[in-house]
Amino acid sequence: MYFASFLLKNLVRRKARSLLTILGIAVAIGTVVTLRGVSYGFERSFRANFERRGIDLVVVAAGIPDQLRSNLDEDIGPRIERIEGVRRVSSGLLELVNIDRGDSVISVLVNGWRPGGAQLEDLTIVSGRAIRPEDSRAIMLGVTLAEHLNKGVGDTVTMQDERYDVVGVYRSFDLFENGGAVVPLATLQREMVRPGTVTGFTVELVPARDKEALADTVRRRIEALVDAKGKPCGITAQPTRAYVSGTVYIRMANGMAWITSGIALIVGGITILNTMITAVMERTKEIGLLQALGWVRARVLGMVLGEAVLLSVTGATVGIGAAMLVIRWLAGVPQTSGFVSGQVSPVVIAEGLGLTLLMSLIGGVGPACRAAGMQPTEALRHE
Amino acid sequence: MSDAASPSPLLSAEHLRKVYPDGKVVALEDVSLAIAPGEHVAIMGPSGCGKSTLLNLLGALDRPDSGEVFFEGVPLSRQRSLARLRSRKVGFVFQSFHLLPTLTALENVQVPMFGGPLSAWGRARKARELLETVGMLHRVKHTPSRLSVGERQRVALARALANDPVVLLADEPTGNLDSRSAAEVLDLFSSLHRDRGLTLVVVTHSPEVARRCGRVLWLSDGRLVKEERNPDADGHLQAWASSGMPSILS
Numbered sequence: 001m002y003f004a005s006f007l008l009k010n011l012v013r014r015k016a017r018s019l020l021t022i023l024g025i026a027v028a029i030g031t032v033v034t035l036r037g038v039s040y041g042f043e044r045s046f047r048a049n050f051e052r053r054g055i056d057l058v059v060v061a062a063g064i065p066d067q068l069r070s071n072l073d074e075d076i077g078p079r080i081e082r083i084e085g086v087r088r089v090s091s092g093l094l095e096l097v098n099i100d101r102g103d104s105v106i107s108v109l110v111n112g113w114r115p116g117g118a119q120l121e122d123l124t125i126v127s128g129r130a131i132r133p134e135d136s137r138a139i140m141l142g143v144t145l146a147e148h149l150n151k152g153v154g155d156t157v158t159m160q161d162e163r164y165d166v167v168g169v170y171r172s173f174d175l176f177e178n179g180g181a182v183v184p185l186a187t188l189q190r191e192m193v194r195p196g197t198v199t200g201f202t203v204e205l206v207p208a209r210d211k212e213a214l215a216d217t218v219r220r221r222i223e224a225l226v227d228a229k230g231k232p233c234g235i236t237a238q239p240t241r242a243y244v245s246g247t248v249y250i251r252m253a254n255g256m257a258w259i260t261s262g263i264a265l266i267v268g269g270i271t272i273l274n275t276m277i278t279a280v281m282e283r284t285k286e287i288g289l290l291q292a293l294g295w296v297r298a299r300v301l302g303m304v305l306g307e308a309v310l311l312s313v314t315g316a317t318v319g320i321g322a323a324m325l326v327i328r329w330l331a332g333v334p335q336t337s338g339f340v341s342g343q344v345s346p347v348v349i350a351e352g353l354g355l356t357l358l359m360s361l362i363g364g365v366g367p368a369c370r371a372a373g374m375q376p377t378e379a380l381r382h383e
Numbered sequence: 384m385s386d387a388a389s390p391s392p393l394l395s396a397e398h399l400r401k402v403y404p405d406g407k408v409v410a411l412e413d414v415s416l417a418i419a420p421g422e423h424v425a426i427m428g429p430s431g432c433g434k435s436t437l438l439n440l441l442g443a444l445d446r447p448d449s450g451e452v453f454f455e456g457v458p459l460s461r462q463r464s465l466a467r468l469r470s471r472k473v474g475f476v477f478q479s480f481h482l483l484p485t486l487t488a489l490e491n492v493q494v495p496m497f498g499g500p501l502s503a504w505g506r507a508r509k510a511r512e513l514l515e516t517v518g519m520l521h522r523v524k525h526t527p528s529r530l531s532v533g534e535r536q537r538v539a540l541a542r543a544l545a546n547d548p549v550v551l552l553a554d555e556p557t558g559n560l561d562s563r564s565a566a567e568v569l570d571l572f573s574s575l576h577r578d579r580g581l582t583l584v585v586v587t588h589s590p591e592v593a594r595r596c597g598r599v600l601w602l603s604d605g606r607l608v609k610e611e612r613n614p615d616a617d618g619h620l621q622a623w624a625s626s627g628m629p630s631i632l633s
Contacts (some may be wrong), residue, residue, distance in 0.1 A: 001490045002503045013485045289481045292444055293495040294470025294546065377445045378404075380481075 007306045014279070018311060021275040025315025026322060028268030028359070033323035033344065033352040035257035038330070040348050041341040043250045045175035050202065050240040052173055053122055056215050058243040059222055060200035062236040066248050067199060068096060074198045076233060079225060085218050087206045090118045091198040093188050099181075100158035101149060108145060109180040110159070112188030112198075123177070128153035128168030131184050138187075139164040142178040143171045157181075160191055175341050203237070215239055265359050268315075272363025276308050280367045287371050288379025297372040304371045308364025309357065316356035320349055391456060392417035393550060393582050394441055399450035401436050401605075410436040411447070412605045420549070423576050423583045425593040428602035434586040435554050437602065441584060442473050442552040455549075470495065474543030478555035480535045482527040488514060488538045489523040495545040513541035517571055533564025540571060550582040551575070557589055569595055 011018045050058065059080065061070040074091050081089040093112035098105045113119045115133045123130070123140075131138050139159070141151060146169045149157060156163045164183065172178050189195050203222070208214040222237040244250060280287070287300060295303075324344050331342030395417040401410045410433045418424055418441075426434045439445040440452055443465040452459045454468065462468050469475075482491045492510035501509060514520050517537040527535050536556060543551055556572070557565035573595055575581050585592055593599045594613065601609035 001486075001493050001506065003497055006486075006490075006494070006497070009485045009490075285481070286483065289477075289483075290494070291466060292442075292469065292475050293542070294466055294473070295495075296464060296466040296470070296498065299498050375445070377439050380444075380477075 003302075003306070004310075007303065007310055010279075010303075010307055011310060017275060017278070021271055021311050022315040022318060024271035025268050025312050025356070025359070026319035028264040028271070028319065029316040029352050029356055030319030030323045030326070031264040032257075032261040032355055033320050033348055034326050035260050036351060037323060037327050037344040037348045038340055039250075039253035039257040040345055041175070041327075041343065042253050043244060044345065045341060046247065046250060047241065047244040049174040049176065050244065053119070053202070054204050055202040055240055056205040056211070057203040057219055057222070057237045058200060058240060059203060059235055059237045060243075062223075062234050068094060070199045071194065071197050072200060072233075072235060073227075074196055076225065076235065077198070077201050080201060080203060080222055083218055083221050085205055085208070085214050086203055088118060088204045090202045091185070092119065092200070092202075093185055093192070093194065093197070094199045095188060095192050097159055097181075099145075099149065106148070109176055110188065111177070111180060111182045112185040113182055114185050120182070123170040123172050123182075126169045126171050128166070130168055130170075131182065133184075135167065135184055136187060137162065137164045138167040138184065140168040140170050140182040141166055142180050143169060144178040145181060162191065212239075261355070265355055268312075269359045269362035272308050272312060272360055273366060274363075275311065276304060276364050276367035277370075279307065280304060280371045283371075284374065284379050284382040287374055288376045288382065291374065291376035292380065300374075301368045301372040304368035305360070305364045308360040308368070312356045312360035312363075313353075316353060320344075320352055323352075391419075392453070393420040393422075393455060394418040394584070395453045396437075396441065397451050397453070399437070399440060399447045399452065401433070401440065401445070401447050409605050411440070414450070414602075414605070414607050416600060416607060418550075418582060418584060420582055421576075421580045422598060423572075423596045424585070425596035425599045426584065426586045426602060427588065427593055427599055430588075432602040433605040434602055436605075438552050438554055438584065438586050442475060442550075443468050444475075470498070470546055472549050474546070474548035474551045476536070476539055476543050476551065476553035476556045478558040480527070480532075480539045480559075482535055482539060482542075484527055487524050487526055488519055488530065488534075488541075491527070491538055492542045492545055495542060499546060510541070510545070513544050514538070516544070517541045518567075531564065533560055533567055536560060536564070536568050537571065540568065540575075544575070548581070550584065553583070553585045555586055555588065557587070557592060565589075565591070 059072070060067060061072055064070050077089045077091045080086060091114070095110050095112070096107050097110045099108045111119070115131045115135065120130050126143055131140055139157060141149065141157070146152060151157055151166055152169060153166055155166045157166060170182070185198070189197065203218070205211065205214055205218060219237040223235060225233045225235065227233055238246065290300060327340060327344055328342045330336045330340040397415050399411050399414040402408065403410055414437060426437060428434050436445070440447050443452070443454065443459055443462070446459070454472065459465065459468070483494065486494070489507065489510050492513055493506045496506045496509065511520065511523060514523055517540050519534060519537050519541065522530060522534060527538070530538065553572070557568055560568060569592060572583060572585070576583050583596070585596065587593060596613060598610060598612045600607055
């Protein structure tokens with residue numbers, strides 16, 4: 001008999017309690033992995049959007065944490081492009097817009113891009129074509145959005161009470177873009193009453209041996225730009241990674257995920273603590289027996305901790321499996337498909353398992369020490 | 384104490400005193416004794432006289448409030464780990480068997496071997512051999528609830544032998560058994576004593592058990608009041624003092 005088999009038999013002995021504990025841990029770890037999976041996928045996809053396009057700096061309005069509220073004069077773009085070391089500048093207007101789905105209205109991230117612009121080069125046209133300069137009420141749908149709206153080329157969609165002709169369906173490496181839509185920049189500026197303005201600029205730098213130093217130099221020159229009156233333009237330029245991790249939505253998603261996960265972990269830890277304390281109290285005589293048979297304290301400690309870990313890992317396995325199913329399901333639901341990838345990163349699973357071990361230690365150490373510290377004669381007399 | 388001509392004791396105790404945790408009842412008072420290797424000793428006396436307490440002290444399960452227990456000449460107070468000593472040198476048999484209910488007979492016997500040098504396969508093989516020794520090979524896969532009380536005690540005996548102890552301490556080993564099962568268990572004790580040279584110390588109320596022991600120590604009110612020996616371990620008990628051997632009673 002292996003020691004692990006011995007631990008397993010101890011747990012199987014009290015089936016109902018063990019199953020309920022496993023369920024509690026599964027809910028706790030499942031919550032952690034679901035929330036972290038969504039927020040991590042959100043951040044990763046957001047970052048990939050910039051990194052895969054080779055973007056070195058992101059320029060938005062300074063002091064505005066919400067990217068959607070960033071409002072910049074689109075004429076700043078050509079001025080940035082003239083700065084030494086800059087290869088290309090792209091501008092875009094990003095808006096959260098309501099699209100009529102027939103039986104409901106869904107909020108969709110819509111990009112206003114210049115027809116023929118660099119961003120469109122990264123999209124794969126699945127059907128139809130890309131927007132053109134002569135298009136006015138044309139829209140391109142991401143594959144996920146097209147699927148949820150059940151629309152294709154030749155159909156029309158109603159956005160902000162205006163009808164648009166679907167001219168193309170595209171696939172992007174970016175999750176959000178697949179769940180969103182693209183219209184000509186001028187159209188979106190007009191519809192949103194933001195003429196001549198954009199949300200921000202993305203900057204690609206020329207190849208350089210020390211890209212960081214170049215990025216720092218360009219960043220300072222962008223931030224030093226002034227308007228016609230000589231006042232600062234009020235813009236901030238950030239390296240891609242810093243911009244993504246500092247984005248208010250990412251920070252909120254991560255913060256909410258960690259706070260909820262923390263609460264779930266405390267609940268899970270208390271569940272294990274309760275189970276193991278009860279188990280140790282019920283088995284006082286048995287622990288005395290094991291000590292009488294020559295078990296050293298470390299082995300008694302190992303038994304109780306081992307049972308806590310076994311319960312936790314089983315619960316975590318169930319919870320992680322359930323979380324993967326939930327995330328896959330969320331990726332298929334119209335309301336969330338635009339920002340949930342359907343995949344759980346191995347990093348998130350590893351985090352979940354790490355937290356599981358932490359939780360089992362939190363819940364198991366106290367009862368284990370209590371068991372190991374028992375006097376065998378007193379434990380054997382226990383009724 | 385034994386004189387110089389006697390074999391050096393396996394277990395000895397000097398002036399043991401033990402008070403119950405409430406501090407009011409003295410369980411043992413000034414108890415001294417010596418047990419030679421291979422001896423078969425019974426500890427007798429009325430209920431509550433301190434027999435089990437003495438057994439626990441001799442088996443390194445507990446520490447005295449004063450006095451000293453020596454195991455192979457080494458004071459237990461100097462042992463770094465009593466658990467390790469129990470694991471290597473001492474086997475315990477209890478009145479109520481204390482088998483783990485979810486484990487089979489084969490698994491119960493393996494429990495003391497965890498942490499030892501044997502692999503899982505080696506533990507199972509040894510447990511099987513020990514169950515064969517106690518005549519329980521046909522019940523290896525039975526859990527305690529499917530064993531008779533006599534069978535349970537035989538499994539407990541096999542478990543006590545798991546780590547090849549030099550001394551077996553039994554607390555009322557036949558107290559819960561019917562006469563036939565008790566006789567079978569006592570036969571096993573006798574054969575282990577004879578064949579393996581095991582030192583046996585048995586706490587008992589039973590004259591039948593005591594009759595099989597080479598020496599009987601009598602306790603009363605926590606004090607060692609009398610000792611008797613039985614040279615052929617099957618005849619009538621004789622006073623230790625009348626045998627011409629030195630008395631351990633001071």
